[in-house]
Amino acid sequence: MPKIVDHDQRRLELVDATWRIIARHGIEGATMREIALEAGFANGALKPYFPTKDHLITFAFGHVFNRTNQRIAHTSAGKVGLEALRSFCQEVLPLDEDRINEARIVIPFWQKALTDPVKAELHETSMNQWRSAMEGYLRQARDRGEITTAVSDEDIVNQLMSMLLGAQIIAAMSPGAHLPAQLDAALDAFLQLLVP
Known part of the structure; x- marks a missing residue:
């Protein structure tokens, strides 16, 4: 009897393997062969799921975005206004x-999106979803008198997006100097500027 394969699960396993390889060796070290080896699959087993590394990077971006959104939904549940914005x-x-x-x-993914209109549109759609969520939290905060x-x-959201995405670059480029407490303190300092 043929083995039943959970294709969605296999895709996630490949994304997780990609993640580990990139963390250890960077994007250039994340060859399809290395990813397959890390995931415990034959090299050819990747082709039906991701014909190229480019396809894999795009899927991985969507996976990371969805993971982040799941965490946001969990940690901001029951919160409104500035508290929800901070959790986000x-x-x-x-x-x-x-x-x-x-x-x-x-x-x-950002590097690829610079020259790929489809990836650029995916990124913009994703970031607009985040902007919309933040604008909603800010409206709640203004209605509650938390922000004056x-x-x-729009300007607050643009500043926050620059801070959040910039922090990702800094943390990825210099993880040894990356201190979560500093990022958390910087976020609190920014939000403090908005309150009465």
Whole structure:
């Protein structure tokens, strides 16, 4: 009887293997052969799932984005306004090894998106989803009187996005100097500027 293969599970196993290889050797070291070996599959077993490394990187970006959104939903459940916004930002910030490794997946995707309109659109759609969520939290905070700054919500969101995505680059590029407490303190300092 032929073995039943869970294709979704296999894709996730390949993404996890990619993640580990990139964390250890960088994107250039993440060859299809190395990824297959890390996942415990024959090299040819990857082709039906990801014909090229480019396909794998795109899928991995979506996986990281979905993982982050799941964490956000969990940690912000029952929270509103500034408290919810803070929870959101903490799940994007690279505050632990898993989130630093997520940044190592995202950065190669960004590089590809510079010259690939489909990837650029996927990234923009994803980031617009985050912007919309943050704008919603800011509206709640203003309605509750938690924020009184005259700075527009759009400008606040743009500043936060720059902080969050920039932190991913810093953490991925210099993990030895990366201190989660500093990122957390910087977030709190920024949010403090918004309150009365």
